[in-house]
Amino acid sequence: MEVRTSDRFPGVEWVGDPGDFIKVDESRCDGCANCVRVCLAECFEIKGKKARVRTLAECMECAACWYVCDKEAIVFSWPPGGTGFRTDWG
Amino acid sequence: MESCDVLVVGAGFGGPVAARRCAQAGLDTIILERARVPGEKVVSGLVIPFYGFTFGPDFIREGNPPIERPICRVVNRFIRDGEIYATDSTLRVPKPLALGYAAYCRPFCTWLADRAVEAGVELRTSTTAVEPILEKGAVKGVITDRGEEIRCKVLIDAGGTQNRLAIQAGLRRKYLPEALELYMVWDFEMAKEDVDETFGLSMEFFHALPEEGIGAPLGFGSTLYIFTYRESIHPGLGQFLVTRGEIPNLARLLPRYFENFQKKVTRWKRDIAPKVKLRAVTWDVCPIYAGLIPETRNMPVYGDGILIIGDAAGFEASAFGDGVPSAWFSAELAAEVAVEAVRKGDASRDTLREYERKVWEHPYITWIITDWRRWDLRKVLVSRSEAELRRMIRDHWGVGAFRYRYSGRPLLKAAREALRRDPRAPVKWMEMFTRYYHNWEENRCDPLSTS
Numbered sequence: 001m002e003v004r005t006s007d008r009f010p011g012v013e014w015v016g017d018p019g020d021f022i023k024v025d026e027s028r029c030d031g032c033a034n035c036v037r038v039c040l041a042e043c044f045e046i047k048g049k050k051a052r053v054r055t056l057a058e059c060m061e062c063a064a065c066w067y068v069c070d071k072e073a074i075v076f077s078w079p080p081g082g083t084g085f086r087t088d089w090g
Numbered sequence: 091m092e093s094c095d096v097l098v099v100g101a102g103f104g105g106p107v108a109a110r111r112c113a114q115a116g117l118d119t120i121i122l123e124r125a126r127v128p129g130e131k132v133v134s135g136l137v138i139p140f141y142g143f144t145f146g147p148d149f150i151r152e153g154n155p156p157i158e159r160p161i162c163r164v165v166n167r168f169i170r171d172g173e174i175y176a177t178d179s180t181l182r183v184p185k186p187l188a189l190g191y192a193a194y195c196r197p198f199c200t201w202l203a204d205r206a207v208e209a210g211v212e213l214r215t216s217t218t219a220v221e222p223i224l225e226k227g228a229v230k231g232v233i234t235d236r237g238e239e240i241r242c243k244v245l246i247d248a249g250g251t252q253n254r255l256a257i258q259a260g261l262r263r264k265y266l267p268e269a270l271e272l273y274m275v276w277d278f279e280m281a282k283e284d285v286d287e288t289f290g291l292s293m294e295f296f297h298a299l300p301e302e303g304i305g306a307p308l309g310f311g312s313t314l315y316i317f318t319y320r321e322s323i324h325p326g327l328g329q330f331l332v333t334r335g336e337i338p339n340l341a342r343l344l345p346r347y348f349e350n351f352q353k354k355v356t357r358w359k360r361d362i363a364p365k366v367k368l369r370a371v372t373w374d375v376c377p378i379y380a381g382l383i384p385e386t387r388n389m390p391v392y393g394d395g396i397l398i399i400g401d402a403a404g405f406e407a408s409a410f411g412d413g414v415p416s417a418w419f420s421a422e423l424a425a426e427v428a429v430e431a432v433r434k435g436d437a438s439r440d441t442l443r444e445y446e447r448k449v450w451e452h453p454y455i456t457w458i459i460t461d462w463r464r465w466d467l468r469k470v471l472v473s474r475s476e477a478e479l480r481r482m483i484r485d486h487w488g489v490g491a492f493r494y495r496y497s498g499r500p501l502l503k504a505a506r507e508a509l510r511r512d513p514r515a516p517v518k519w520m521e522m523f524t525r526y527y528h529n530w531e532e533n534r535c536d537p538l539s540t541s
Contacts, residue, residue, distance in 0.1 A: 038339075063375060067375065068267050082216030084131070089372065090194065
């Protein structure tokens, strides 16, 4: 499986294709930007007064976005087994 | 479709402990773990308090877990205008006793999972449990990301903070953001002799009022800590997801406040920074006060065919190092109940309710989810009283923590129970402390060689 790294977050690898395991349900999103505020990996952006997933390339699967979404617009699940972030230094 | 007696979801700190106990009782037991290697997705760094090892499972007490460094002293440093103006290092014990042991998550979880496999557990890594199989409200197994159905008599949910399966089963809801801190953690390489010279066998906390801008930035956050490891140090900084009813901009604040800490605090600039090299940056959400919030505490920890342990059950107060022991303790209780349920051929709610009773009788789990003093630490950051801050810290990470009405009572209760079961327990504890210390001193354990 492909392994990616990031200059911003050394010591972490992202393995394989995790797919779109976090989604935004636009019909529920009110554009409050809570997800943007708590995401350290800048996974979200606001476009047209709605949040959308910009990239999950550096997601560490913490789900902070999901917890702070009052409108339940963030759909959070786990990536497929063996994909997504990994580290030896956690 | 396949089936087993007990299916454990999650090979973090609790899952392997529960699975091992079930396999030893002769049950056909499977663990599912979504990572390729147990623990490689667990991000917290850890110092496990001594009581976890003392009262925890025998195989951990009697084994050689991959410990990085014993912690014999807790140093609290208070900062004003970027300078340390007071230090409280009253909490200390002579070696080979230790107040706690520092470890990395990945090798520790791998070590636990290996012990479970040795006991006969089947460990399936790279396998995500996507959803529970529900029949008339009862949990009967899970469906994996490969579309497999794995049925079981009892499911033990050790799936961590996000609590996916228990939510899907309709038993619990996601944690309130008020109960959660986002921790950002930096890992720095540091030569062993430099760690020895700079820290010795200490871990350090740095406390400041919010105006300092180096921690607890908006009033409700934890302090900045430095865990010391064998050849590295592990600073971490946490902040609640909600502060005074608002979601703080953590993407901006957490990196900025650590940068401020590095620039302002002489201890870091002069004594530490010249000797370290950044190796990793990680983060995760931790349920610091989940058990203390009634709404969370009142959510069930069991259901028809399912038992919930560790972080997933809210038995967590990671700011005080209690999360991992709680996972072990609840795992053992859940396994006892699961074994009995399988033997009786009855995994209904009525049978599994016994787990809740055992949880509420457990001195440490009960303390963790009822000790309101922990919650009160937030008040001092609002009051802006330095005297109050120092008093509270002394009662949290100082010698005051061992007063009878704080951790002293559960400690005595657990010790009394251990002595009742085995009068030789104190001798065994001393043997454990000595063995762990020598393992560290003689570098007998190479954590990253565990695979």
